[in-house]
Amino acid sequence: MTTTARSPAPPASAPGPAGKAPLRVVASAAGAVGVAGLDHTYTAAGRVTQALAGIDLAIKPGRFVVIVGPSGCGKSSLLMMMTGLTRPTTGTILCGGRPMTEPDPDRVGVVFQEASLFPWLTAQDNVEFPLSLRRVPKAERAARAREKLALVGLSGFEDRYPHELSGGMKQRVSIARGLVQNPSILMLDEPFAALDEQTRITMGDELLRIWAETGKTVVFVTHSLTEAAYLADEIVVMSARPGRIIDRIEVALPRPRTYEMMATPQFAELRERIWKQIRHQASA
Ligand SMILES: Nc1ncnc2c1ncn2[C@@H]1O[C@H](COP(=O)(O)OP(=O)(O)OP(=O)(O)O)[C@@H](O)[C@H]1O
Numbered sequence: 001m002t003t004t005a006r007s008p009a010p011p012a013s014a015p016g017p018a019g020k021a022p023l024r025v026v027a028s029a030a031g032a033v034g035v036a037g038l039d040h041t042y043t044a045a046g047r048v049t050q051a052l053a054g055i056d057l058a059i060k061p062g063r064f065v066v067i068v069g070p071s072g073c074g075k076s077s078l079l080m081m082m083t084g085l086t087r088p089t090t091g092t093i094l095c096g097g098r099p100m101t102e103p104d105p106d107r108v109g110v111v112f113q114e115a116s117l118f119p120w121l122t123a124q125d126n127v128e129f130p131l132s133l134r135r136v137p138k139a140e141r142a143a144r145a146r147e148k149l150a151l152v153g154l155s156g157f158e159d160r161y162p163h164e165l166s167g168g169m170k171q172r173v174s175i176a177r178g179l180v181q182n183p184s185i186l187m188l189d190e191p192f193a194a195l196d197e198q199t200r201i202t203m204g205d206e207l208l209r210i211w212a213e214t215g216k217t218v219v220f221v222t223h224s225l226t227e228a229a230y231l232a233d234e235i236v237v238m239s240a241r242p243g244r245i246i247d248r249i250e251v252a253l254p255r256p257r258t259y260e261m262m263a264t265p266q267f268a269e270l271r272e273r274i275w276k277q278i279r280h281q282a283s284a
């Protein structure tokens, strides 16, 4: 896993420079993510909604960062901007040292809550699909998709259609598809929210395994405080809308994480620290 020396991330209370703040992220690091001076306002049908305000966030390569915050605080909006799917009203986003002005699956893989697989394509063809858009030759495409399906534990299921797969398996296919272009960064928006509790825990373990094996930078949005504490190196806590970063918590739990850790006082303290802030936001 490559990490590059740089000054530490700014504290949550750092003044949010409007517009063109210099990024603190080292530009050359493929897995680095930097957000600076980001504000976003939606204008739709005459209604103006300020979704995000003064977001500054620097993520070192190889980190597992989880974003939590009250419903509607702008988590998905922020992720959409970091993946290049939406442009912020103001602010800069760098992934791998370059501005993120449009989706770029070579740099950033994306996984959403709904598996969003093509129902008429097999698991193999779903994973190959982004490569076929790039006109990667068939044999190479097939080999790369098979390798990623093996990485997510789906060897032997290549020929299955989405309706023949469980919810967890479909999300495995989505993760394989997100990784098929070998991006250094993987961003996930509540990827396991629709799964039952047992599958959700298993998928969390699977994602940690994949992360440890590949050294990717992971940015993961969730509503679940348990999931946040279980997965993260660092938890970014957002305020109610307009979303601001109100806390950044280093998770000191050792790795590998285990199910038993969820019963420790350290884990409970961590959840409580996040919950107090989110509850305060909800009642503010
Ligand atoms: N395309 C859009 N047009 C107008 N307003 C939008 C749009 N997308 C999101 N919003 C508004 O921006 C705010 C933030 O929404 P967003 O979906 O980013 O929040 P969230 O934190 O992901 O919520 P949840 O936890 O419920 O998923 C909300 O008030 C939402 O209504």
Ligand SMILES: [Mg+2]
Pocket (backbone or CB within 6 Å): 075, 076, 077
């Ligand atoms: Mg959301």
